[in-house]
């Protein structure tokens with residue numbers, strides 16, 4: 565285990581332990597002990613206990629929310645070095661520009677007609693990433709392309725008789 569894994573394991577164990585202790589505390593303070601079974605329930609005391617636990621639960625939620633709020637990766641997406649637009653139609657891809665400098669690329673993809681698949685293949689023929697192309701809805705696929713060469717885009721969803729011919733390509737330059 566590396567440092568981060570140890571920290572996560574310790575914190576997780578601590579939170580679990582606190583949860584178990586809390587649960588035992590709730591059970592002990594809200595259930596009537598065997599000695600008190602014969603007596604009337606003290607409604608006022610139980611009511612006070614309920615309020616206290618409700619307040620504690622709220623406090624725990626607020627503390628967890630505040631403590632984790634700034635750790636949420638709100639806008640933590642890759643900053644693209646360039647943008648390419650891809651129009652898919654039966655049965656072709658129109659990719660602009662045809663030459664993209666190596667780096668992080670935002671592919672803005674959209675279909676003119678039916679649903680298509682956007683399968684991005686590296687020069688060595690391996691699938692890099694794929695998304696669905698939806699009619700009239702622009703989707704963004706961000707991908708880091710470091711290796712220069714000819715990349716292929718294959719439609720990965722059957723879209724009609726010419727589906728097997730639906731191949732596009734672009735160059736990644738240094």
Ligand SMILES: [Cu+2]
Pocket residue numbers: 680681719720721722723724727728730
């Ligand atoms: Cu297709």
